[in-house]
Amino acid sequence: MAFLCTFSGMMAAGFIWMALFAGFGEAHNAVLNTIADWLTPMGVAGWVFFVILSAACSWLIYRLLRSKLS
Secondary structure (H helix, E strand, C coil): CHHHHHHHHHHHHHHHHHHHHHHHHCCCCHHHHHHHHHCCCCCHHHHHHHHHHHHHHHHHHHHHHHHHHC
16 A cells, blocks of 8 residues: 555656646746746756655545545
């Protein structure tokens, strides 16, 4: 179950991360473009965001599945 939660959390976090990066990068607002620069996969800040988001998504999926299995 640990692999399922971790893998699913990382996939969800990756989808959210790339959706935010692409969405903010295409915006016509300077603030959103700046956020997209921080979320870029080529920078450390983007990967830190991904790791934190992965941990949060994995924990939420674990909580969801734990309540379903009990």
